Amino acid sequence: MGFWKSVSEDIRNVLELDPAARSKAEVILTYPGLHALWAHRIAHGLWTRNVKLMAKLIAQTSRWLTGIEIHPGAVIGERLFIDHGFGIVIGETAIIGNDVTIYQGVTLGGTGKEKGKRHPTIGNDVLISAGAKVLGNITIGDCVKIGASSVVLKDVPSDSTVVGIPGRVVIRNGERVKQHDLDHRFPDPDRECQERLERAVAQLEDKLASLEKRMEEKTHDSVLQQPHE
CATH class of the missing domain: 2.160.10.10 (Hexapeptide repeat proteins)
Structure with missing residues (x-):
């Protein structure tokens, strides 16, 4: 042409x-x-x-x-x-x-x-x-x-x-071929990393709160078990 x-x-x-x-x-x-x-x-x-x-x-x-x-x-x-x-x-x-x-x-x-x-x-x-x-x-x-x-x-x-x-x-x-949603949303590595960090921090906070509660309970039990004068 x-x-x-x-x-x-x-x-x-x-x-x-x-x-x-x-x-x-x-x-x-x-x-x-x-x-x-x-x-x-x-x-x-x-x-x-x-x-x-x-x-x-x-x-x-x-x-x-x-x-x-x-x-x-x-x-x-x-x-x-x-x-x-x-x-x-x-x-x-x-x-x-x-x-x-x-x-x-x-x-x-x-x-x-x-x-x-x-x-x-x-x-x-x-x-x-x-x-x-x-x-x-x-x-x-x-x-x-x-x-x-x-x-x-x-x-x-x-x-x-x-x-x-x-x-x-x-x-x-x-x-x-597979059940994927054709919605143009694709992986965001930065967002995924942030979400993983947020989940890890939340798990640590839960563990810390659980430890603090156990320490408070032990302290309370120890006070109760002390002999009174």
Whole structure:
């Protein structure tokens, strides 16, 4: 597909998917996700032609202007919809299929341990919610939904819903895998540590109160047992 045809399709895709989009002019002028995507197409074309420095400069300029970082080596399919988009990072060897939606704060990154293909491959018709992290050379199948703030470290089969830290499949082919509530509430290590400390303090207070009561009872019994003059 040619560049300008892709641009036209991108605009139409936003108008279809975003209820806040009111006109083509508004979409063209005010949607940073589109600006980042268009800049990436130019940078990627240069990257594949081995004009790597210019490709990186375009990618960096786009990052400064949009808050979205897409490495020029990443391969992106048709009709990618980046909603809001601030804080998105897409790594060099990431591959994204067609009709994918990505929200703000998403990372398609590496784990820091691999060489070569070290970023995820995303299938078609995938939804990646805000703040999700998809890391490493893993494959996300078609028609997958990844919940907000999830951390996905393993392959995900098609037609699945993934939530949690680490990400786990809770729905597959329309049926629940386990009885988890899909409510976007995830573990909070700081809160859990605080709750453990509060429980430990409460137990110590109970033990101290019990010891004080026993000491008072012993003292009282000792006074009663003393001979009267």
